[in-house]
Amino acid sequence: MAPIGLTDVALTDFVVNQRHGVKGLVDKRVTTEKLIMEAATTGKGALSTPVIPVIDEICEAAATLVFFQIVNHGVSVDEQNELRAAGRGFFDLQKKRYWEGSSVSDTAWYMTSFNPYKEAKLEWRDYRHFEYLSDQVDFAATWTFLLSFDEDCGRDEVVNHSNRMKPIGRKILEILVNNLNARVEEQTLMGTLRMNVNYYPECPDPKLTVGTGHHCDINTLTLLLQDDILGSLYARYGDKWLHIPPVMGAIVVNIGDMLQILSNDRYKSVEHLFFFFLSVEHLVMASRFLSRISFAYYCGPSYDSVIELLHEVLENGEKPLYKATMYSDYMKYYFARPHTGSKTIKSIKLPGKKTRWYKSASLRLSRNPCQLSVSSSSSSFFF
Numbered sequence: 001m002a003p004i005g006l007t008d009v010a011l012t013d014f015v016v017n018q019r020h021g022v023k024g025l026v027d028k029r030v031t032t033e034k035l036i037m038e039a040a041t042t043g044k045g046a047l048s049t050p051v052i053p054v055i056d057e058i059c060e061a062a063a064t065l066v067f068f069q070i071v072n073h074g075v076s077v078d079e080q081n082e083l084r085a086a087g088r089g090f091f092d093l094q095k096k097r098y099w100e101g102s103s104v105s106d107t108a109w110y111m112t113s114f115n116p117y118k119e120a121k122l123e124w125r126d127y128r129h130f131e132y133l134s135d136q137v138d139f140a141a142t143w144t145f146l147l148s149f150d151e152d153c154g155r156d157e158v159v160n161h162s163n164r165m166k167p168i169g170r171k172i173l174e175i176l177v178n179n180l181n182a183r184v185e186e187q188t189l190m191g192t193l194r195m196n197v198n199y200y201p202e203c204p205d206p207k208l209t210v211g212t213g214h215h216c217d218i219n220t221l222t223l224l225l226q227d228d229i230l231g232s233l234y235a236r237y238g239d240k241w242l243h244i245p246p247v248m249g250a251i252v253v254n255i256g257d258m259l260q261i262l263s264n265d266r267y268k269s270v271e272h273l274f275f276f277f278l279s280v281e282h283l284v285m286a287s288r289f290l291s292r293i294s295f296a297y298y299c300g301p302s303y304d305s306v307i308e309l310l311h312e313v314l315e316n317g318e319k320p321l322y323k324a325t326m327y328s329d330y331m332k333y334y335f336a337r338p339h340t341g342s343k344t345i346k347s348i349k350l351p352g353k354k355t356r357w358y359k360s361a362s363l364r365l366s367r368n369p370c371q372l373s374v375s376s377s378s379s380s381f382f383f
C-alpha cells in the first residue's frame, strides 16, 4: 500500500485542502475501508523500551536526563482529567474557520500534521494552536473571541491550564538558569507562550506514519500533559529511543534548542561531572486502536530576542558552538520544513566545532537509565 503522501492526491486534498484534518478522515471513514483492507499488521517499529524515571528534583534531572517528568506540581489529577475531556470535546466542533492562514483569530488556529504542504507523509495528528504574546494579546481574550463562534469548547479548562503552567515553567527555568550561575531576562526565557492541543485519532495502519515526527522543540522549555496511552511518546538518546510512559498526574518536561544554545550545550558542575542542557529528539507513535490527546505548553523567547550563549557559561577559552540567532528567524526556519530531528540547531552550528555531548550524554544514560532517580526531599521545587 502506498504511504499517505502527497502522491495520494485525493487523500491530501480531503485532509489538508478541504480542511478536515486526519480526524475528519477517521470520522468519515473516507478511505479507511481501503486502508484497513490493505493493512496487514499493526507493527509499532523496533523501538527499545527502557523507561525514564519520574523524579521531583529538577536540576540534576534536566542536566543528565534532559527529558523528565515532574510530580508534586500542584495540578491535580482531576484537573488534568477535566482538561483532557474538554480537549477531546473541542475536536468534535466545527473547525474550518480556524484553519491556519485564514483563521478568524490571529493567535489561535487549527491545523493538521505539521507542515502538510511540504511533507512526504502526513503526520497522524490534528491540533489547535494558541499563542500568547504577553505584551500583545491576552490569552483568555483569544478564547472569548473564539467562543462567539463555538459553543462550549473547553475555554475555561484551557485558559486555566495555561495559567497553571506559566508559574511552573517560570520556576523550572529559574532553577535551571540559577544553576548556570547566570541571570537571564524573563523575555528571553518565556517572552512568548504557546500551546498546542494535539489530537491523534486512531490510525488504521500505524506503521505507515507517525503521530508527530521526530523533532527537537525549538523553544526554551516544554511542559507536556500527555494521555494515559502506553507506547506513544519516545525520546532519542544516542541510537536508542526511550519510551516516556504516561504517569498519572505527572507533567513531562523537556529542554528546547534555545536553552541548549544559551548554555552552549553544557556546563561543568561540581566534582568534575559534566552536565548537559540538551534539546532531545522525540516523536509520538500513532496507535491503531486508541485516540490520544496531549497539551504541549511551550515557553520561548520573545520573537525579537537574539539568542546566543550566556557569558557566564563560558569556561576558560571555550568558544560558542552556535551562531547568535533571532528567535523569529529560527522559528521561520523550523516551520518552513517538515519535522527533521535535530537539524534546526545544526543549521546555526559554527564550523569546526565538534558536538561532544551526544555521545557522553547517551553513554551516561544508557549505562544506568533507571537509576538516576534523586531524592524527593528537596523543597526547591514547590508551588
Ligand SMILES: O=C(O)CCC(=O)C(=O)O
Pocket (backbone or CB within 6 Å): 196, 198, 212, 217, 222, 224, 226, 233, 282, 283, 284, 294, 295, 296
Ligand atoms: O503529543 C505529544 O506527546 C508530544 C508533542 C510534541 O512533541 C510537541 O508538541 O512538541
Ligand SMILES: [Fe+2]
Pocket (backbone or CB within 6 Å): 215, 216, 217, 222, 282
Ligand atoms: Fe515536541
